[in-house]
Amino acid sequence: MTVMASRVRESSWNNPHGNFESVSKPLSPDQRFAAEKEFSSVLVSTVREAVGDALGRNVLEILTSKGLLDDASNSKEFDRKLESLFGNGAAVLERIVVKDLNRKLGIRYDSEASFDYGKSLETAREVCFAESRLR
């Protein structure tokens, strides 16, 4: 992940406007699949760490057994599940997840800015895809 973050930082130096689409060739279907898989894996491990560190391993295991992490990269579905379990606390957990995810990917997190879980995941996904293009 450190390699990924440093590569991402390199890419943003080359591309200070953060427009990942314009600087490199499109991904082949195989590369796209691999990038999606990698992103999903990073996201699931981040959700596990965030929930586990906030509420403990017991809670994490219960939530896992209830299917919280099934299709975790579908932000709307994940959001729906979290809200059904935690109500207003869902937003707190989502912020913890995004903060950790951004740290892993070298993306700046601004706690004062308005928060949208879906958009934040989309940004993180773009960074993962940009990383795949650089390989």
Added chain:
Amino acid sequence: MSGSEILSTLLGSEVRGDLLVLFHRNPGLIDTVDGVARRIGRTTVAVISEVRELLVLGVLRQKRIGASEVVFLDRAKDRELLESVANHLKTVSIGGEK
């Protein structure tokens, strides 16, 4: 206090979430409120009332060391509270499904 109420208190704000993560990742941490605020990248003003909520709940405790008041995780109470949360979550259906 029910598991549901404990959960609402624990996740009552973003700062409280950050505090929980900080102390769970560093269970031996003993620091002043100023120090804790710095560690999570917040101001003391933003953190002080959130620390107070966690002190009232019992997940954090406070003691005096020299001239400083410090806070730390009460591991036994933390385990007990998270157990109540876990028992509560066992009874809740996810996404409205039974």
